[in-house]
Each structure stands twice: as structure tokens, then as C-alpha cells.
Amino acid sequence: MQSNNPVFRRSEAFNGAGATAYGNQTYPGNGAAYPGYGQQTPSGYDQQYAPTGAGERMTIDSVVQKTGLSLAIVFLTAAVTWFMTGDIRTSEDNLGTLYLALMVGSFGAFGLSMVNSFKRVVSPPLVIAFAALEGVALGAFSKLIDAMFVNESGLGNNLVLQAVIGTFAAFAGTLAAYKFFEIKVGQKFRTFVIAAMFGMVALGLLEFVLGMFGNAIGFLGFGGLGLLFSVAGLVLGVFMLILDFDFVEQGIAAGIEERESWRAAFAITVSLVWIYTNLLRILAILQQD
Template structure:
């Protein structure tokens, strides 16, 4: 069953097609169809199902929940570090109102560079830890600059509220996924990814129309912005469920430990998405008080 998430699409194991034979690394990097057949977790320990008969090599270790948590923690730590550095090293807006242009430039740099690195990481067949950490660093710059500018414009407390809300959303979604044994079906994936594509398309349309003075506020801080933020938060929770499912499939498929970085990257993208939309939602609600 193929993942529709571009971050995980390049990894066979995340799609339930990975070969769990760790002494045959070529099977997961070349798309062999042995091993984790049809999502049942059946391992082809000898490589017979995938048609590979390579000589035993050094066991590189398998991806586990612990390795995914460690890599995700490290990646999010880099985001927080660079966000904090951006926050404290940029001028205080109360003392220098003109500094808003600096924050805007930093947020645009972080957002655009982060998007480019996200695309590279999403479509690389072999995940690069260095590129994942580079993505985390530039996204940290974006998060720090965007957060500081919104807190300056809409008042104190927004960032703390968004951080706590993000932690609650991630913990709550994980608890619901495990305790309620949520099953991710092909139809569920199709609907979530369809909604995501539609949301991104409308957001990009609004972004382009803004240059012609005809945007309809989808990315703004008005009523339409409120609606889009609520929709985006709902999508973020659904994407987290897909992420958890993809990670679970990758572990069952016996992917190499290096693939923990791909899992960490996917989770980091979704968590940043949720944080930014929560921050924007709180700003909109504060502005409407």
C-alpha cells in the first residue's frame, strides 16, 4: 500500500514494500518487493522473495521507535535552537519598530529556503541527515522571526500558547492513534491528501493574487484567515495520524536505522505546520478581541 505523503513516498519500507533483510541493503534502496508484503509484516529473512542472494554484510541496525524519537528530538532541538537565536539576536520591536522589515526578510528566507530543502529531502531516495538538520535550522529561523513579529503585533503570550497547544495536539493525536487503534485505510489517505492538495492550491492562488491586489484573505488575519487556520489545524492532526502510520509500517518492514531520519523529517514538517497555524489562529483571535 503506497504512501501518498511525498516525504515517505521515496522509501519502500514506509509503503509496506521494504525487505527486512538487513544484510541486503540493496533491497530497500532499489525497490525490491519481498519482505513486508501487503502490509502483513512478513519478513523475507533470506532475501528469497525479493530475488536477491547477496553475501551477508555488516548489520547496520534497524529503525526502532527509540531511534525515531531520538532523531525527531534532535531535529526539533535544532529548530528550537535556531528559533531562539533568531528571537534574541534580532532587534526588539518595541525599541526599533523598523526592525519588522528584518524579521520579515528572515521569515521569508527561512520559509523559502526551508521549502526548497523540504522538496530535496522529500524526493531523495537515500535520506541525508545533514540536509534534514539544515532544513531544521532554516525552519528555526523562519519560526523565530515569524513568532517574534506576531507576538510584537498581537501581544505577549501567543508563542507560549502555540507551543503548549502544539505539544497537546501531538500528544493527544498519538494517544488517540494508539489507544483507539485508529486504522489508516487507502480511502482515508486519499481523502486527507486530496484535502491537503486542495488547501495548498488555494493558499498558493491567494499568494499570487496578492501581487495584483486581489487576494481574498486566505493567508491573512481576518475571517477568511480564521477559517483557513482551523482547516489547516484539522489537516495537521490528520497528517500526524498518517505520519504515525507510516513510521509504524517502516519499523515493521525492518528499515535500516538511517531511515529514522526520514521519519524525523516527516514528523518535524507536520509539527511545524501545526505550530505555525496555531500561532496564526491565536493571533487572529487576539486581534478580534
């Protein structure tokens, strides 16, 4: 079965040789032992498709390590951006620098996300570069939101910290629900999530272009329509995580190459960033009300 997810569809490991292995119902999903921990490969997995070279396969550990590294880079570059742009409430130059960082980080990360999504052979340097640029964008965006919404004492309302905690809570909750409730991902669900994701990206780009001419609709604003758009984005981000968990589980069961851990790390990072940005906007909108 070929994936509709553009991140995984370009992977020969997911959709090529190992497709038979994880396209049927013979993989040990939902809590069963994975290959890579001393277990046998799932029935139906042809040994001729075992990874060549070093012979290492993707495991839970390798996915966690690569994802942890990707997120650490996001956090690091976000923190550097936050502190290097200075106090934007007292200097217009600092505000200009912050907007520049936001634009460079956002468009750079978006461009690399497209490259990584449709690249057939996953490139660890490009995944790392994406994480770095995404961190720059998130650092600038977070600082801008923090400066926009302050309390009566002139201090921030810890919206960024709340959004970070909420993002990891969403990750943990989604993972727990996926495992404990044995969520099954069907083809219709995959199609819906991917179509909705591209639809929201298209609407966001349309809003940005219209905003340049003073005709913004309000999808990216802080009004009622912006709140609805962010809530829908938050729910969609949770659905994206479910797809990520499903592909990682099936890929491990099929014994795909260890380098595909970078593709999984990229996908999970995208989903977490998606959740964080929408959650931060929701908190900001509710704060002003």
C-alpha cells in the same frame, strides 16, 4: 502497498524490498512489540530483505532520537532569530531584518522540504538544514505575531507559548488516540490527507502571489476566512500526524534500515510545524476579536 505520502513514497525501504512485509496485515501494529527490541520479525517478512552493512534497523528509540534532534534545531534557530532581530517595535531596520529572515527561512525551508520529500535516499544533512531554516522562519513569524498582538500594558499575550503548548498537546493527544483507539489508516484516508495538504499549500502560494499585487483573498489574513483556513489546516495537521505514526509503526514492523529514522523525523517535524503555525494564527485571530 505503495504509499501516497511523497515523504515515504520515495523511500526504497518503505516501498521496495520491505513493501510486502508492511503492505499486508501481518505486522504487529497497535501496541504489539516491535522488531528491534529483541522480538522476531513479523510473519511474512523475508529475511533476505534485512538491512545490510551495520544491520541496524529503525526502532522507536531511533525515531524519537532523530525527531528530538530535528526539533531541538528548530527551537534553537528560532530562539536565535528571535533575539538577533532586536526590538522591531522601535526600529524599522530591525523590522526589515525580521521580514528578511522570514522570507529566507520560509522559502529555504519550503525548497528543502520538496527535496527531502522526493529524494529517494534520505539525507541527514538536508533534514538538519531544513530544520534550521524552518526554525529561522518560525522564529521570525512568531516574533511578528507577538509584536502585532499586545495587551494594554504593551506586553505580549503569550500567544507563542500557548501555541507551543497546544502543539505538543495535539501531538500527545493524537498519539494517544492512535494507540488506544487502534486507528487504522486506509488508502482512501491517505489519498485524502495528501491531496488536502497539497491543496492547502497551493492555495497558500496563490494567496501569496495575489497579495503581492494587492489582490489577496484572505486565506492567510486575520479575518473570518483566515480563521476557517487555519482551523482546516490544524485539523489536517492532526491527520498528517496520524499518517506519520502509521508509517513509522509499519516501517518498524517491517525491519527497515535505521537511516529511515531521519525520514520519519523529517515528516513528524513538518507535521508539528504545520500544526504550530495554524494554531498560532488561530490564537492571534481570536485575540484580536
